[in-house]
Amino acid sequence: MKGGKLIxxxxxxxxxxxxxxxxxxxxxxxxxxxxxxxEQSLKGARLNSDFEQILIEAVxxxxxxxxxxxxxxLAAALRLASQSGLG
Amino acid sequence: xxxxxxxFLDTGEGDAYWNMALDEAILTLxxxxxVPATLRIYTWKPSAVSIGYFQSLEDxxxxxxxxxxxxxxxxxxxxxxxxxxxxGGELTYSFVASEEELKAKRFFxxxxxxxxxxxxxxxxxxxxxxxxxxFKPVNDIVVNGKKISGNAQTRRRGVILxxxxxxxxxxxHTMFKVLKVSKEKVSDKAIKAVEDRVTTIYREVxxxxxxxxxxxxxxxxxxxxxxxxxxxxxxxxxxIDLASEYRKRFASWDWIAKR
Numbered sequence: 001m002k003g004g005k006l007i008x009x010x011x012x013x014x015x016x017x018x019x020x021x022x023x024x025x026x027x028x029x030x031x032x033x034x035x036x037x038x039e040q041s042l043k044g045a046r047l048n049s050d051f052e053q054i055l056i057e058a059v060x061x062x063x064x065x066x067x068x069x070x071x072x073x074l075a076a077a078l079r080l081a082s083q084s085g086l087g
Numbered sequence: 088x089x090x091x092x093x094x095f096l097d098t099g100e101g102d103a104y105w106n107m108a109l110d111e112a113i114l115t116l117x118x119x120x121x122v123p124a125t126l127r128i129y130t131w132k133p134s135a136v137s138i139g140y141f142q143s144l145e146d147x148x149x150x151x152x153x154x155x156x157x158x159x160x161x162x163x164x165x166x167x168x169x170x171x172x173x174x175g176g177e178l179t180y181s182f183v184a185s186e187e188e189l190k191a192k193r194f195f196x197x198x199x200x201x202x203x204x205x206x207x208x209x210x211x212x213x214x215x216x217x218x219x220x221x222f223k224p225v226n227d228i229v230v231n232g233k234k235i236s237g238n239a240q241t242r243r244r245g246v247i248l249x250x251x252x253x254x255x256x257x258x259x260h261t262m263f264k265v266l267k268v269s270k271e272k273v274s275d276k277a278i279k280a281v282e283d284r285v286t287t288i289y290r291e292v293x294x295x296x297x298x299x300x301x302x303x304x305x306x307x308x309x310x311x312x313x314x315x316x317x318x319x320x321x322x323x324x325x326x327i328d329l330a331s332e333y334r335k336r337f338a339s340w341d342w343i344a345k346r
Contacts, residue, residue, distance in 0.1 A: 004225075023141070026141070029141065
């Protein structure tokens, strides 16, 4: 993506529901701990959810600022992971 | 402490856990206003891999290779990518200042802007050595498009810690062994590709340049860019005590394998 950063998403799924999400990569997010809140926000979401909306709300709640990637990039990575079944 | 002379710390060689611990200790004590804004320069002994806060240890690092080669592994409190800090092959700097005092010297409007001003101070230093460096967003410094320095920052309670690596020379063969990213391609072609994307101080200037020359150029670069006096000093006892405390966390498997 723009800036050359990499996002890796791993989903643990039961049926079509996300049990847990792990977002890894060489991006920047401030404050760093906000990543855990963002991962939490995906718990219980269905694989066909509007990830962008979930992420916008989680980012707003946590007050996180992103650098080197956007919410759209992260939502795209989540869609890819959910399409591949197990991320 | 705001408005005071800034500080320059040359802390020499340290292991990965100590190096990361001391950076965080300076950050904490700057937040508490117990130390002034600080530029620190250090090197890594033994060689080590540092991974970014958000990176997966498993995905990025070949732990067996690190063990076999005596290379330590540490997770940073800053985001960004995995770095191989070769003993004798690179120099690391850290810079700690409050957002406010930094803005008073060089205005910026957002996080990307703060990377830019700190990297431009480094660029000023590198240019004193004859390295034709420039900042490349998001967080790189390049020479003719080739990366010479990668940088990462964290921010807590209005204080910024930015640290970064400055390459002196590269041991790409070892780098390929300890980092998984480039694993499948330990081919000559892949090594050539990295050599085409990366450059070093020794390649750009000369291998005759000393570490002291580089440190002094960086100190002067920061001083001139921010128009402030930066005086050589040593870490305070409080910094050493706090860093000793933090070091335990950086060396713990829970932290290293956190993600």
